[in-house]
Amino acid sequence: MDITKRFHRIIAIYFQLQGRSVVKAQDLADRFDVSLRTIYRDMRALEQAGIPIYGEAGTGYSLSEGYKLAPASFTKEEILSLAASEKLMQKFVDQDMFRNFSTAIAKVRSFLRYSDKSNIMQLEENMWMSSPNFMFNEKVPEALSILFEGITLRKIIDMEYRAVMSDEANTRKIEPVGIFHESNFWYFIAYCHLRQEHRQFRIDRIQKISRTDEPFRKEHKPLSHYIERNDSRPITTIRIGVERTIAHYMEWERMHFGFACEETQGKEVLMTFQSNAPIEEFARWYLRFADRARIIEPDTLKQCVRDILQNITI
Incomplete structure (x- = not known):
């Protein structure tokens, strides 16, 4: 057994306990890539060292209320x-x-x-990062904070939200479930009282938001359940050929469209996608590179590109 490795893992487990109200053994096993049995042994070692840990079957481990060590030194x-x-x-x-x-x-x-x-x-002094303006609505600077409050306190949120195909916002009561970041945007899943179902929203489309003191009316599954449900949309296999000289320009966004693999053949890179995005969305992205690329399959994508081009007026 690597004693040094185990020591560092046990210390890391302690900091997990100190930083969270409850820690599940399975989560620790996944985090440190060890068995549940190993985690149980590590917990016993912490208890033998005098750390007041209590655990409950099916819930997890916690430190006794109020127990803290002095601030640790940082590397x-x-x-x-x-x-x-x-x-x-x-x-x-x-x-x-x-x-x-x-x-x-x-x-x-x-x-x-x-x-x-x-x-x-x-x-x-020697590090700088630009902030994309479109990620948030500048008129609603507290959107993330209020959504996080709603999730942790289980309180209903009032918001005015403008959908992508609408010019005006409408008022909604929501029960926020979770927040995630994808393709340079923040999204959240919430139960919408207006639509009476769980819906996906984009944070930059919020026009106004406030937290109420009204508790949730429903029980909700973890965020992963709703994200997996969104990912269950039909998959379309797409294959395109792109000139090698510009193929690398597509690397930034291709994962969003389900990029699976690529193969270089002569002066061309053949890319395969397993995409659950709407075919028109893929077509509009493809058009950015269309003068240096070709569609191999499917025919529905070819027709979609033709339809878009036919509607272009110059």
Whole structure:
């Protein structure tokens, strides 16, 4: 047995316990790629070391209320990751949540040594990330924070939402289930009282939002259930040939369309997709490269591209 590896795993498990109200054994086993039996042994080792852990079958492990160790020292790599994470948060979350994160990071920094603070400042001065304006509605800077509050407190959210095919927003009551990021946009799944079903929404289309004190009226499954349900849409096999000189320009977005594999043949790259996106959506993306590419299959994609081109007026 690698004693050093086990020691680091046990310490990491402790920090998981200290950072969460409940930790499931299976989640720990998946995180550290070990068996459940190994996790049980590690938990016993922590208990024997005097850490007050209690567990309940089917629920998980927790630290006794109020138990904390003194703030731990940070490694150089962990300290530098704090600066990098703050820059990433500035790009990927809305203004309100970034302010909250910055305040939390400032509290963590107060425990650092002077040299560590200097290292962070050095990195911050030499790191820059642009923020895409379309990711959030600037008039609703607190959207993410309110949605997270609704999820954790199980409170109904009031919002005004403009659907993609609508010019005006309508008022909805929702019960938010979870939030995810995909293809440079933030989305969330919520039960919509207006439609009386679980729907997917995009955060930048929120025009107004507020949390009520009204509790959820329904029980909801985990976010993964609804994402998997969305992924169950019919799959279309698509094959295209692209000139090698421009094929790499397609790498940024092709995963969104179910890119599966590619094969180079002479001056051409043959790409295969297993796409569950609407065929017209794929066609409009393909048209960006159409003068240097060809559609191998299916015929429905060829016809869709012809129809779009036929409607173009110059």
